[in-house]
Every structure is written in C-alpha cells, then in structure tokens.
Amino acid sequence: xxxxxxxxxxxxxxxxxxxxxxxxxxxxxxxxxxxxxxxxxxxxxxxxxxxxxxxxxxxxxxxxxxxxxxxxxxxxxxxxxxxxxxxxxxxxxxxxxxxxxxxxxxxxxxxxxxxxxxxxxxxxxxxxxxxxxxxxxxxxxxxxxxxxxxxxxxxxxxxxxxxxxxxxxxxxxxxxxxxxxx
Amino acid sequence: xxxxxxxxxxxxxxxxxxxxxxxxxxxxxxxxxxxxxxxxxxxxxxxxxxxxxxxxxxxxxxxxxxxxxxxxxxxxxxxxxxxxxxxxxxxxxxxxxxxxxxxxxxxxxxxxxxxxxxxxxxxxxxxxxxxxxxxxxxxxxxxxxxxxxxxxxxxxxxxxxxxxxxxxxxxxxxxxxxxxxxxxxxxxxxxxxxxxxxxxxxxxxxxxxxxxxxxxxxxxxxxxxxxxxxxxxxxxxxxxxxxxxxxxxxxxxxxxxxxxxxxxxxxxxxxxxxxxxxxxxxxxxxxxxxxxxxxxxxxxxxxxxxxxxxxxxxxxxxxxxxxxxxxxxxxxxxxxxxxxxxxxxxxxxxxxxxxxxxxxxxxxxxxxxxxxxxxxxx
Ligand code: SF4
Ligand code: SF4
Numbered sequence: 001x002x003x004x005x006x007x008x009x010x011x012x013x014x015x016x017x018x019x020x021x022x023x024x025x026x027x028x029x030x031x032x033x034x035x036x037x038x039x040x041x042x043x044x045x046x047x048x049x050x051x052x053x054x055x056x057x058x059x060x061x062x063x064x065x066x067x068x069x070x071x072x073x074x075x076x077x078x079x080x081x082x083x084x085x086x087x088x089x090x091x092x093x094x095x096x097x098x099x100x101x102x103x104x105x106x107x108x109x110x111x112x113x114x115x116x117x118x119x120x121x122x123x124x125x126x127x128x129x130x131x132x133x134x135x136x137x138x139x140x141x142x143x144x145x146x147x148x149x150x151x152x153x154x155x156x157x158x159x160x161x162x163x164x165x166x167x168x169x170x171x172x173x174x175x176x177x178x179x180x181x182x
Numbered sequence: 183x184x185x186x187x188x189x190x191x192x193x194x195x196x197x198x199x200x201x202x203x204x205x206x207x208x209x210x211x212x213x214x215x216x217x218x219x220x221x222x223x224x225x226x227x228x229x230x231x232x233x234x235x236x237x238x239x240x241x242x243x244x245x246x247x248x249x250x251x252x253x254x255x256x257x258x259x260x261x262x263x264x265x266x267x268x269x270x271x272x273x274x275x276x277x278x279x280x281x282x283x284x285x286x287x288x289x290x291x292x293x294x295x296x297x298x299x300x301x302x303x304x305x306x307x308x309x310x311x312x313x314x315x316x317x318x319x320x321x322x323x324x325x326x327x328x329x330x331x332x333x334x335x336x337x338x339x340x341x342x343x344x345x346x347x348x349x350x351x352x353x354x355x356x357x358x359x360x361x362x363x364x365x366x367x368x369x370x371x372x373x374x375x376x377x378x379x380x381x382x383x384x385x386x387x388x389x390x391x392x393x394x395x396x397x398x399x400x401x402x403x404x405x406x407x408x409x410x411x412x413x414x415x416x417x418x419x420x421x422x423x424x425x426x427x428x429x430x431x432x433x434x435x436x437x438x439x440x441x442x443x444x445x446x447x448x449x450x451x452x453x454x455x456x457x458x459x460x461x462x463x464x465x466x467x468x469x470x471x472x473x474x475x476x477x478x479x480x481x482x483x484x485x486x487x488x489x490x491x492x493x494x495x496x497x498x499x500x501x502x503x504x505x506x507x508x509x510x511x512x513x514x515x516x517x518x519x520x521x522x523x524x525x526x527x528x529x530x531x532x533x534x535x536x537x538x539x540x541x542x543x544x545x546x547x548x549x550x551x552x553x554x555x556x557x558x559x560x
Contacts, residue, residue, distance in 0.1 A: 006387035013381045014319050023326040036358070039340045046480050048355030053340035072484055075248040076255055124255040124346040129354070130483055138340070172333055174367045177374060179330060 021180035025170070032181070033169035038139040041128045053123045055141040056116055058159035060105060061096040062135035065112030072130035079117040080127060085156050086111050094160045107133075113156035118144050139163040201228060208236045208555075212314060212545045216555035218532065222541060230536035230544075232529055238559040245519035250276050251349055251483050253516070258344045260523070261557040264303040265344045266295040266335075267499040268523070268557070274429060274495035275508040276350040276516075279488040282479055288352035289430040290472040295338055295347050296497075297461040297468075302331045303500035304454045304461075307552045311451065312383060314545040315392050320383045327375060330368040337361055351481035362469050369462045376459060384448075384455055393447040397535040397547035400445055409531050411502020411524050412457065413551055416450035418443035423498040435467045447550035454552070487514045501525055501552055525558035 025032055036051040070080040087095070087104050099105060114127075114136065128136050141163035146152050170181050196203050202222045207213035215237045221229040241260055245253050257272055258265040270292065277283060284292070305324040312320025332342045337358055339345025347354055383389055399409065404417035414421055422439045424432045440456035442449035488510040496505035502524030511517040528551050535547050 003387045006385065006390075010382045010386040010388075013378050016378075017323075023329060035337070035360070039355075047478055050338065050355045050358040051340060052336065053345070068484070072252075075252045122255055122344070123341055124344075125340060125354070126251065126255070126346070126483065172329065174330060174371050176371065179327065179368075179371055 020178040021182060023180055025172075025181040030168045030170045030181070031166050033171050034140040036140070038137055039125050039128060040137045041125075041131065041134070043132050043134050048125070048129065051138065052140045052142075053125050053138050055118065055139055055144055055154070055163065056128070056159055057137050057139045057162065058114065058156060059096075059135045059137075060090070060094065060113075060156070060160050061099055061107070062133045063108055063113060063131075064133055064135070065108045065110050066132065067112070068130045068132060069114050069127035069136055072126045076124060076126060077120045077122050079120040080114045081117070082112045083115045083156065084111050085113055090157055090160075094157055114159070115153060115155050116159060117153045119149050119152040141166075200224075206544065208233075213548060214553075214555045215559075216553070218536070218544070218548070220536070220541070220544065225540050225542075227536050227539050227541060227544065230533045232532045234526070234529060234555065234558055236559065237556050241560040242519050242521055245516055247515065249484065249514045250280075250486055250488060250516065251481075253519070254349055255344065255346045257521075258346060260521075260560055261303075261499070261501075261525075261554055262343045263306045264299045264500040264557075266292070266299040266339075266347055267303070267497070268504055269348060270296050270430075270499070271495040271497045271504050271506045272508070272519075273348050273350055274497065275493040275506045276488065278493040278495060279491055279508055279510050280350065280481075280486065281489070282351055282481070284352045285476045285479065286431065286473050287356075287475050287477040288348075290468045291338075291353040291357065291477055292348045293430055293432065293435070293468045294357070294465050295335070295345075295353070296499075297464045298331050298335050298338070300461045300500045301458055302328055302335065304458050305331070307454060307549070308379075308451075311546075311549040311552075314549050315389060317383060317386075317389060320379075323375075323379070323382075327372060330372060334361070334365055334368060337364060349481075350486065352476075352478035354478070356477055357469075365465060365469065369466065372462065373459065376455070379455070384452060390448060393451065393546060393550070394444070396447045396543050397539065397550060398444070398446045399531060399535060401443070403534070404445070404531075407530050407534065408527055409502075410527050411498070411500075411552075412453040413450055413502070413528055413531065415439065415441040416453045417445040423496055423503050427496070429495070429497055431468070431471075434471060435464055437464050437467075447546050450550045450552075485514055487512065488516075496522075499524060501554060501557065502528065521560055523557045523560065525552075525554045528553055529558055 034052045039051040039053045040049040067082050070082050073080045204220050207217040208215050217233040219231040258269050261268045305328040309321045309324040336342050339347035399417050401418045404414050420439050420441045437460045440453050442452050490512040492509045494507045505522045507520040508516050509518040
C-alpha cells in the first residue's frame with residue numbers, strides 16, 4: 001500500500017467513528033445498570049450464584065454470629081470484625097418483621113455480628129462463600145465514598161440495610177458496528 | 183553499616199565525556215513503575231540498564247502466611263489486567279499437591295476466564311503501545327472496546343478486575359444464563375472492529391515506518407535470552423504452553439498460534455493482534471464444548487490442607503509462560519511459593535534491544551515487549 005493510500009484509508013476509518021454513538025458512560029449523571037442481585041452463595045449446594053460483587057448485605061434473621069466470615073477474611077484483608085449489638089440497639093425498621101416482637105434474635109444468642117471495613121475490603125467474596133447460613137450476600141452497590149476512614153466501616157445496622165436506589169441507569173449495549181452506553 | 187539491599191544508583195556524573203545519562207521512569211514518562219537508566223551518545227543509546235524493584239511487595243513471602251485459598255486474591259494483584267491468567271498455574275499446582283482434579287466443566291470455565299483476561303490484557307497493551315507511538319486514536323479505541331470484555335468478566339466473576347474466580351477445586355460459580363448471547367454479540371462486534379484496527383494502525387504506513395525494523399530480536403537470540411510469550415512468537419518461534427504442554431482442556435480446542443519471523447516491534451504487535459482473534463475463537467469453542475455437571479468440588483475453604491510435598495505447574499499467561507512452584511509441609515498454608523513470571527524473563531530483552539537504537543525508539547521497543555513492572559517485581 002502506498003503511503004498516501006494507506007494514510008487515506010486510516011483517516012476514513014477513523015472518520016466513520018464520528019457518526020457512531022459514544023462509548024462513554026456519563027457518570028454520575030447516568031449510571032451503569034448491573035444485572036442480577038449481586039454475588040450469592042448457596043451453602044447447601046456449595047456453589048456460588050453469579051452476580052456483582054459490591055457492598056455486602058447481612059440478614060439479621062439468619063446470622064448466628066459464628067464468626068466464620070471473619071475467619072475467612074483474616075488473612076485476606078482483615079476487615080471483618082465481630083461486634084456485639086443488642087436487639088434493642090438496632091433501629092426498629094432494619095429488624096425483619098417476623099422478629100419485631102422478640103426480645104432477642106433467637107438464632108444469635110450472643111448478639112455477635114460482623115462489621116466490615118470497606119476501606120480495606122477487596123470484594124473477593126470469600127466471606128460469602130464461608131457463611132454456612134446464607135446470612136451474608138453481596139449487592140450491586142458500589143458507591144461507598146466517605147469523607148473519613150471511619151465512615152467506611154459499616155456497622156451491622158448499615159450492613160442490614162438493602163442497597164439504595166441509584167437513580168437513572170443505562171445499559172451497556174453492543175450492536176453490529178457500535179457499542180455504547182444508553 | 184552498609185545496606186545489603188542494592189539498588190542501582192543514578193550515575194553521579196550525568197555527563198561523562200560525550201555521554202549523557204538520563205533516567206526514564208519510575209513515575210511515568212513512558213515506563214510505568216520501572217526505571218531504565220539510558221546512557222546516550224548523541225541520539226544513540228549506548229547502554230540501557232533496567233532497574234526493577236520499585237513495586238516489589240514480597241508476594242512470595244506473603245503466601246506463607248495465608249492458606250491455599252486465601253492466597254488467590256493476593257496473588258492476582260500482581261497483574262491486574264490478567265488476573266485469571268496468572269493465577270491459573272497456582273491453582274493447578276495446588277490441585278496437584280492436594281491430589282484433586284477439577285471437574286471438566288470447571289476446566290472449561292477456567293479457560294473462558296483466562297482467555298477473556300488475555301484479551302483485556304492485550305487491549306490494554308495495545309492502547310498504551312498506540313499512544314507511545316504517537317497514535318492517540320489507538321489509545322482510545324482499545325480502551326473503549328476493552329469495556330466489552332471487562333463487562334463479560336464482570337458477568338462471570340462479579341468484578342471487573344481480580345474476580346478471584348478460579349480457586350483450587352474448580353470455579354466459584356457457573357456462567358450466568360445470558361453469558362453466551364452476550365459473548366457472541368460482543369465477539370461479532372469485535373471481530374468486525376479488528377478489521378478497523380488493522381486499517382487504522384497495523385497497516386497504517388506511518389505506524390509501519392515507526393515499528394518495522396525497530397528493535398529486531400532474531401530467533402536464535404530470543405531463544406538464547408530465554409524470552410517468552412508473544413515476544414518469542416514475534417521472533418518466529420511457534421512456542422506456546424497451551425500447545426506444547428496442554429493443560430486443563432486446551433487439547434480439545436482447535437486454535438492457531440500466531441507467529442511472525444521478523445522479530446521487530448511490528449511483529450510482536452501483530453502476534454498479539456492475532457491472539458485477540460484466536461482467544462475469541464477459543465472462548466466460543468469452550469462455551470460449546472462445555473459439559474454440564476458440577477463445577478466445584480467440595481473443598482473446605484478455610485481448612486483445606488495439602489499433604490507434604492511439592493508441585494510445579496505452568497501455563498501461558500497473557501505475557502508468556504507463567505509458572506508456580508509450591509511446597510507444602512502438610513499444614514493448611516504453603517511452606518514456600520516460588521513464582522516465575524513472564525515479565526521478568528522478558529526484561530532481559532530491554533537492555534539488549536535498546537542498545538544501538540535511537541532515543542525516540544525507546545518507548546516503541548519498551549512497550550512492544552509488553553513489560554509489566556508490577557508482575558516482574560512481585
Ligand atoms: S469480600 Fe471483603 S470482607 Fe469478604 S472476605 Fe473478601 S475482603 Fe474480606
Ligand atoms: S454472617 Fe454468616 S459466617 Fe458471618 S457470623 Fe453471621 S452466620 Fe457466621
């Protein structure tokens with residue numbers, strides 16, 4: 001290919017791109033839609049269920065305080081600490097309805113719960129794999145910024161809250177000759 | 183007291199006679215977390231001294247304090263764009279030690295994740311290589327199209343980088359139902375897109391002028407120096423661990439090993455360019471051939487022990503042959519883990535290829551080797 005022809009072909013190829021939709025995701029005005037409910041683990045079948053590995057969610061009616069999640073994380077990021085929170089200290093709206101009247105959580109007599117420091121969590125999900133009671137899952141929430149380091153430490157109460165709505169989401173779409181967010 | 187750790191000092195005399203020493207890196211212009219001391223005579227490089235170690239973290243030592251599964255997220259972090267590829271041999275070595283074998287479905291899942299990571303890694307390389315050749319469109323396009331494959335990795339493994347997806351005993355989860363459709367759509371788009379890449383970059387006369395005949399590594403030299411991966415194939419040797427010593431299920435898949443005899447920057451680039459295509463073909467076949475059934479053996483996550491012994495495994499990561507040597511003393515933590523990374527083996531090519539070339543060719547040659555400092559420093 002001659003120099004002139006080669007440069008012309010390259011130029012025309014690049015020019016075509018101008019008429020295609022943009023790949024750029026205009027974050028934070030719009031956010032990516034994430035499929036699924038987040039990474040989960042089926043302890044009975046011992047298999048993971050594919051999903052996004054975002055911030056964790058703790059189910060207060062299932063967690064027994066067995067500490068296995070904390071032990072799993074021990075040498076990975078050391079970010080799960082077991083803390084004691086009495087039932088009366090949880091705000092009423094995070095407590096599952098069927099346990100609202102009970103004085104304690106029947107399955108968790110010692111009131112021990114995991115508390116996760118997202119400042120050092122690497123989102124590997126091995127704590128989810130380790131939980132034998134399906135009490136710890138991951139969610140699609142990934143916006144975990146805070147002004148202080150302490151703000152990234154999620155208490156059992158914060159972990160029990162379902163992920164918040166993120167506002168306008170767009171899909172990542174692939175077509176014949178263009179891939180774009182929208 | 184003299185320090186035992188030796189790092190290369192920058193020459194105290196910057197100008198000696200008609201020679202000038204300059205330092206390229208370690209904090210960017212052009213080399214990542216890595217320094218090359220370049221001694222110049224006019225515009226010609228008379229000596230190039232690589233100075234690795236800037237991002238050394240002691241990954242091998244850290245392995246001794248974690249159990250076999252907990253090592254996975256840590257070891258992945260040495261090469262972020264190729265996380266599944268570089269953890270692969272570790273998994274195989276640990277499985278050999280423990281005397282277990284992953285179910286066939288898991289072996290295909292591993293191939294899929296490793297090949298997706300190979301594509302991501304090569305696209306990342308292509309972006310940086312392009313921009314250092316002064317072609318900024320070739321930075322933006324691969325970085326954008328990388329999104330397709332990052333998205334696929336996220337669909338499979340849950341995160342865009344370092345999914346900790348493959349573990350001793352199998353894979354963490356099965357493919358989601360929509361993976362096949364998503365992947366075929368992405369591959370269809372990207373195969374058409376590769377033709378555009380070729381027109382705009384790989385057969386662009388301006389890029390050819392910049393890369394052909396630059397940094398030539400002859401076949402015999404490449405073998406003598408122990409160069410590995412796409413750089414070796416760019417020197418004309420069809421050597422690939424996936425074909426030479428098939429592991430997992432690679433022997434059941436039909437694919438070609440691209441190789442070019444020229445040995446210059448262009449040839450090394452073309453090898454990776456064709457590997458993008460072949461990786462997609464491998465994934466397509468793997469998705470078809472995958473048997474149904476279990477994909478994870480019931481390995482206790484926290485207490486898995488390996489009997490005393492040692493094991494070696496090697497695989498083809500994105501940058502070349504990657505191997506792990508794992509020694510166990512019968513406890514749940516490895517006694518010793520030795521990592522042999524392709525980037526470190528390719529580093530020997532840097533002083534060799536830069537010598538005698540122009541200063542302006544330093545970024546072109548350096549990036550054509552796809553050297554990843556973090557991987558080499560471990
Ligand atoms: S996901 Fe986070 S909390 Fe869970 S084991 Fe990994 S690092 Fe620890
Ligand atoms: S989340 Fe699961 S593993 Fe962690 S303490 Fe509760 S029950 Fe145990």
